[in-house]
Amino acid sequence: MLSGGDMLVRSLQEEGVDLIFGYPGGAALHIYDALFRQKKVKHILVRHEQAATHAADGYARATGKVGTVLVTSGPGATNAITGIATAYMDSIPMVIISGQVDSSKIGEDAFQETDMVGISRPIVKHSFLVKDPRKIPETIKKAYYIASTGRPGPVVVDIPKDATAPDQTYEFEYPKKVKLRSYTPASKGHSGQIKKAVQLLLAAKRPVIYAGGGVILGNGSELLTRLAKTLNYPVTNTLMGLGCYPGSDNQFLGMLGMHGTFEANTAMHHSDVILAVGARFDDRVTNTPNKFCPNAKIIHIDVDPASISKTVTADVPIVGSVGSVLKDMLEIIEGADEKPDATALADWWKQINEWREKHGIYTKNRFSTEGAIKPQEVIQALYEVTKGDAYVTSDVGQHQMFAAQYYRFNKPRRWLNSGGLGTMGFGLPAAMGAQFADRDAAVACVTGEGSIQMCIQELSTCTQYHLPVKIICLNNQALGMVKQWQDMQYESRYSESLYEDSLPDFVKLAEAYGHVGIRVTKREELKAKLEECFSMKDKVVFMDIAVDPSEHVYPMLIAPNGSMRDMWLSKTERT
Amino acid sequence: MRRIISVLMENEPGALSRVVGLFSQRGYNIESLTVAPTEDSTLSRLTLTTTGDDHVIEQITKHLNRLVDVVKLVDLTEGAHIERELMLIKVKAAGAQRAEIKRCVDIFRGQIVDVTATVYVIQITGASDKLDAFLQAVGEAAILEVVRTGVSGIARGEKVLSL
Ligand SMILES: Cc1ncc(C[n+]2csc(CCOP(=O)(O)OP(=O)(O)O)c2C)c(N)n1
Numbered sequence: 001m002l003s004g005g006d007m008l009v010r011s012l013q014e015e016g017v018d019l020i021f022g023y024p025g026g027a028a029l030h031i032y033d034a035l036f037r038q039k040k041v042k043h044i045l046v047r048h049e050q051a052a053t054h055a056a057d058g059y060a061r062a063t064g065k066v067g068t069v070l071v072t073s074g075p076g077a078t079n080a081i082t083g084i085a086t087a088y089m090d091s092i093p094m095v096i097i098s099g100q101v102d103s104s105k106i107g108e109d110a111f112q113e114t115d116m117v118g119i120s121r122p123i124v125k126h127s128f129l130v131k132d133p134r135k136i137p138e139t140i141k142k143a144y145y146i147a148s149t150g151r152p153g154p155v156v157v158d159i160p161k162d163a164t165a166p167d168q169t170y171e172f173e174y175p176k177k178v179k180l181r182s183y184t185p186a187s188k189g190h191s192g193q194i195k196k197a198v199q200l201l202l203a204a205k206r207p208v209i210y211a212g213g214g215v216i217l218g219n220g221s222e223l224l225t226r227l228a229k230t231l232n233y234p235v236t237n238t239l240m241g242l243g244c245y246p247g248s249d250n251q252f253l254g255m256l257g258m259h260g261t262f263e264a265n266t267a268m269h270h271s272d273v274i275l276a277v278g279a280r281f282d283d284r285v286t287n288t289p290n291k292f293c294p295n296a297k298i299i300h301i302d303v304d305p306a307s308i309s310k311t312v313t314a315d316v317p318i319v320g321s322v323g324s325v326l327k328d329m330l331e332i333i334e335g336a337d338e339k340p341d342a343t344a345l346a347d348w349w350k351q352i353n354e355w356r357e358k359h360g361i362y363t364k365n366r367f368s369t370e371g372a373i374k375p376q377e378v379i380q381a382l383y384e385v386t387k388g389d390a391y392v393t394s395d396v397g398q399h400q401m402f403a404a405q406y407y408r409f410n411k412p413r414r415w416l417n418s419g420g421l422g423t424m425g426f427g428l429p430a431a432m433g434a435q436f437a438d439r440d441a442a443v444a445c446v447t448g449e450g451s452i453q454m455c456i457q458e459l460s461t462c463t464q465y466h467l468p469v470k471i472i473c474l475n476n477q478a479l480g481m482v483k484q485w486q487d488m489q490y491e492s493r494y495s496e497s498l499y500e501d502s503l504p505d506f507v508k509l510a511e512a513y514g515h516v517g518i519r520v521t522k523r524e525e526l527k528a529k530l531e532e533c534f535s536m537k538d539k540v541v542f543m544d545i546a547v548d549p550s551e552h553v554y555p556m557l558i559a560p561n562g563s564m565r566d567m568w569l570s571k572t573e574r575t
Numbered sequence: 576m577r578r579i580i581s582v583l584m585e586n587e588p589g590a591l592s593r594v595v596g597l598f599s600q601r602g603y604n605i606e607s608l609t610v611a612p613t614e615d616s617t618l619s620r621l622t623l624t625t626t627g628d629d630h631v632i633e634q635i636t637k638h639l640n641r642l643v644d645v646v647k648l649v650d651l652t653e654g655a656h657i658e659r660e661l662m663l664i665k666v667k668a669a670g671a672q673r674a675e676i677k678r679c680v681d682i683f684r685g686q687i688v689d690v691t692a693t694v695y696v697i698q699i700t701g702a703s704d705k706l707d708a709f710l711q712a713v714g715e716a717a718i719l720e721v722v723r724t725g726v727s728g729i730a731r732g733e734k735v736l737s738l
């Protein structure tokens with residue numbers, strides 16, 4: 001016989017949960033006591049509930065498993081909201097357990113009461129309020145099932161304190177299977193549609209494979225790579241998809257979209273067939289939807305029917321899990337007598353290579369290497385020093401875009417960033433999650449002096465759990481991305497994007513937490529200092545790197561009313 | 576175009592708020608909404624009317640289907656269907672007006688369900704445009720209060736919306 005609290009913890013054990021990121025408080029104390037009395041599920045005490053959600057999220061992105069969060073009611077629950085929304089926008093599997101006030105007090109504005117199910121409703125895949133302790137095991141089973149299947153996402157389980165009370169005990173049985181008559185995620189794609197897609201793909205003269213985060217979430221990277229290699233078609237990735245196709249491969253055009261490469265965006269614009277896989281035609285990709293790729297027929301594979309034809313109409317929609325659909329497509333392609341039109345393809349590659357030579361960021365440095373260190377150089381050096389094999393998390397801003405452009409991700413689940421919500425503060429806790437996922441790996445958090453201060457308190461969590469993450473702070477003394485927009489659209493009126501000499505001494509700050517801080521101001525020492533940083537395998541190192549404050553991120557799609565080939569290439573040059 | 580979407584969903588607390596929340600969150604409009612448990616008490620049937628072009632309606636049905644509580648749904652306006660709404664209206668009915676209103680009620684095949692010396696309560700069922708027409712016929716001046724249930728509907732013929 002077990003109490004509700006014990007049943008909850010046992011259910012987590014049965015579910016194979018090894019780590020929970022959380023923060024205790026009144027309504028969750030029975031659960032915390034149940035955690036204390038067992039060893040299988042380890043709890044990580046963060047310093048702010050937002051960090052608990054980002055850390056669980058980072059862990060989920062790095063492993064593919066469901067991340068688990070435990071918070072108390074009221075402020076604990078509301079502090080978790082930003083992280084839940086972040087996970088929701090990027091379809092990350094996560095279960096958030098929140099304590100709630102006693103069920104008899106719900107609705108009375110009790111101390112630390114907040115309607116968690118209500119507040120989180122628009123940013124969860126599903127949620128449960130479990131008033132009856134007997135339903136805890138079944139609900140946990142459902143929560144993990146829903147979070148991890150179909151298009152993944154966060155699931156909230158809100159549990160009133162009395163449902164976890166130690167004085168009431170019940171027979172515990174963990175269900176082996178879940179049955180949800182109202183939830184049947186798509187699996188196999190429609191075979192007729194798949195055939196049609198293959199025909200269209202093989203007949204293409206100027207094809208592009210446009211692959212997004214869904215390929216990573218659906219573990220389809222290997223299949224996608226095989227497909228692209230078999231056909232010798234160019235591949236571009238969304239911000240979320242980086243790493244799903246090897247970034248240093250010659251068929252890779254780089255990222256597309258707002259800060260995508262010239263060759264990726266231009267190739268998209270001129271393509272005649274686009275194979276979109278696990279991507280959702282985000283507005284940061286398409287630019288003006290009705291000017292998007294005017295001559296392209298679009299094949300769209302996605303597990304979520306609601307993502308298909310939402311902003312851009314698909315000619316051949318295929319609803320199904322990316323892995324299964326790609327497998328079916330490959331089978332047909334590999335068995336087909338038809339081959340892609342070799343001459344057309346050769347012409348297409350010739351054209352693409354010309355674009356690469358003209359404005360590509362991988363054929364030549366498109367920034368000057370004089371004066372202050374350029375942020376791009378830092379990422380190039382980071383890539384070399386870590387041999388392209390680190391887990392790289394990022395915050396949001398210019399540093400994020402530079403990392404996405406210049407770190408060549410060759411494996412899936414190595415690039416962890418908040419793409420959909422764009423949450424500053426994500427980077428450090430996500431890096432902690434990644435370090436938990438792979439204790440021996442190099443984990444770098446590429447951040448800005450603005451973003452890092454949104455979850456800086458987690459430096460203390462890193463101390464407690466010996467998480468030797470490396471913080472690569474591109475310190476440009478400003479909210480750089482905001483400032484870039486102010487340069488471009490507001491005649492350089494820097495409204496609230498500067499800190500007026502108020503930045504902390506990050507080296508001393510790191511030291512105060514027991515870590516190592518290194519300041520870099522000279523180009524000549526950049527690489528050596530980075531080597532030094534990564535050689536300290538068991539230390540958190542805060543690299544405070546002074547970079548050119550006037551640098552902008554390019555290319556940049558021209559909006560409003562631009563197509564994908566309309567880009568700023570530098571401060572003065574446009575297509 | 577006006578559409579009638581009929582949804583079979585789990586009869587669970589919170590299910591309705593998820594449906595309604597979806598509409599406000601994504602900027603779709605709801606013109607009317609009715610919901611009640613079905614003969615199977617674990618299921619509720621919800622009928623809503625909305626307007627939008629084909630693209631919007633497709634998005635609405637896809638997003639509704641994505642809700643974990645939604646079991647099945649159908650756009651009734653895609654096929655032959657029966658649509659009904661019930662309306663109760665309270666009107667001033669004194670002197671010569673009484674006979675006039677009674678005639679009008681008969682023409683619309685309504686019923687007078689409550690009577691006082693100065694007031695009638697009338698019940699009318701039918702498609703929404705019939706109810707609108709009745710209100711016009713009675714005239715604004717006479718109307719004291721109107722309450723409508725919102726549309727519910729069912730497909731004609733063999734087609735059923737069930738598990
Ligand atoms: C929580 C949050 N608040 C505000 C923003 C808007 N925002 C986007 S980028 C940015 C500036 C980030 O500055 P910093 O971290 O220093 O990065 P930089 O652009 O300078 O590299 C801001 C304020 C955001 N994305 N997230």
Ligand SMILES: [Mg+2]
Nearest residue numbers: 448449478480
């Ligand atoms: Mg900055």
